[in-house]
Amino acid sequence: MEVNMSILILLAEISTEKGFGFNGNILETNILNLAVVLAIVISFVGDALRSLLENRKQTIVSNLEEAEKKSKEARERLTQAKNQLEEARKKALEIRKQGLITAEQEKKQCIRQTEDDIARLEDLKSQTLQVQQQKAIAQVSQQVIALAISQVREKLNTRLNAPFHDSVNNFNIVLFTNYKGKKEA
Incomplete structure (x- = not known):
């Protein structure tokens, strides 16, 4: 706006000094024409340019x-x-700690279970050995008895x-008499 005013003032001064007429000086007329064109361009284009710049x-x-x-x-999402x-x-550390505790408990339980199984197997082993010993003794006893009976039969x-x-018979009678006598006394 200030530029428009100065151009108008310049034009007013020129018109009062010389008036309107033909100016043969090309440099002055081109400058004046250029100044007028610039003033018009700046006034119209300047507002559009200012508006464009403002936008x-x-x-x-x-x-x-x-x-x-x-x-x-x-930043908030970060x-x-x-x-x-x-x-x-924190949860991973907690899960890891819990996992270690659980693993330790499982380990202790497995050890305890294994010890119980070993004790049970030892009992079963001793019972089995006892049963086998009794079977062997019974078998040997039967064989000894059978052998003794066969030897007695053979001798008899x-x-x-x-x-x-x-x-x-006399021997058995004496034993019976001695037994009877002891019982009555």
């Missing part, structure tokens, strides 16, 4: 505000992500005669 300024300010808003949101990461780390068959029977 551009508003766009830039809006973009800066939007960028600041997005930056703030990104802070949230850091907090979530820290919570995840070979020595079975009347005098032998008499001596055995």
Whole structure:
């Protein structure tokens, strides 16, 4: 606006001094024509340019505000992500500790169970050995008895005669009499 005023003042001065007429000086007329054209261009284009620059300024300010808003949101998301990461780390440590505790408990339980199984197997082994010993003793006893009976039969068959029977019967009578006498006394 200030430039327009100065051009108008310049034109007014020129018109009062010389008036309107034909100016043959090309340099002066070109400058004057140029000044008039510039004044017109600046007045019309200047407003459009100022408006364009103002719009551009508003766009830039809006973009800066939007960028600041997005930056703030990104920082908030980063802070949230850091907090979530820290919570995840804490949970991971807690899970690891719990896992170690559980593993230790499982280990102790397995050891205890193994010791119980070993004790049970030892009992079963001793019982099995005892049963096998009893079977072996019973089998040996049966064989000894069978052998003794067969030897007695053999002796009886070979020595079975009347005098032998008499001596055995007499011996048993004496034993019975002695037994009876002790019982009555």
